[in-house]
Amino acid sequence: MTGSSAARPIRLGTRGSALAVAQSSQVAEALRAASGRPVELVEVVTTGDRSAAPVQRLGVGVFVSALRDALLGREIDVAVHSYKDLPTEPATGLVIAAVPERADPRDVLVAAGGVGLAKLPVGARIGTGAPRRMAQLNALGAGLTCVPIRGNVDTRLRKVESGELDAVVVAAAGLQRLGRLTEVTEFLDPDVVLPAPAQGALAVECRVTDAELTATVRALDHPATRAAVLAERALLATLEAGCSAPVGGYATVMNGVLSLRGVVVTLDGSTSIRRLGTGTPADAESVGRRLAAELLDAGADSLLESAR
């Protein structure tokens, strides 16, 4: 091809939040190195960014559809999503060309006075709008009060700084990408608070028809992360639960073995069902489906129903 074609920039679509721009910039940098082409960031405003309503009310994919429309409409060539925000159904005409290496998947506490969970007083007000986090925090039996909040990570942290809340629970990955990991007062052990399926992972999406670019983007893929995320998302999809359900799932790949932990909790934290499944990374999705079946056999259905 001609020199001008080689230099044509790859248009990488991103949401406009500080977190989205931070993670998209990292992907852009890696893609520049892998492709030898310039990569430009294109900001796309999504319904989720435009509305202040609770995410559960807005429905799945509120942070995603505008980016996907821009991709299908050829306004951008690549879209970067927080994987956990993607609906579990695949998108027609699009392919997840790369799942880069995952950041820290854990939830973290950021509390006033630098304290951890154990030092929070009974009745402490903890900001989180995610049913999965509320349910697991309630399950601790520490008398914490969950206060629904949403908004950008910096908006959430400001509520602790201002004294409006005693603490917030957010994803470590978000703080890490914003360079604010030093503000964490406790990393929550996945045995206590299981992260959301795909938390800390990114999905880099291309058009199926764009075979050459898809192959280039593939260089950013981290197979162990992809396998872990596939297992976690198959668990979620088989439970027919969305990203707003009180479901946690976290998989690791070590020495060729994929281990997946899953939990379903009632919103009040009074009942939870936990299971562990293992298999090979090549069978990631069936590990997820099997674990979901085990959870359902143990009664997860009625727990999920009561949370709807």
Ligand SMILES: NCc1[nH]cc(CCC(=O)O)c1CC(=O)O
């Ligand atoms: N639901 C919002 C959201 N989507 C992705 C992240 C950042 C962490 C990640 O990439 O998983 C966050 C913020 C949070 O949960 O604290």
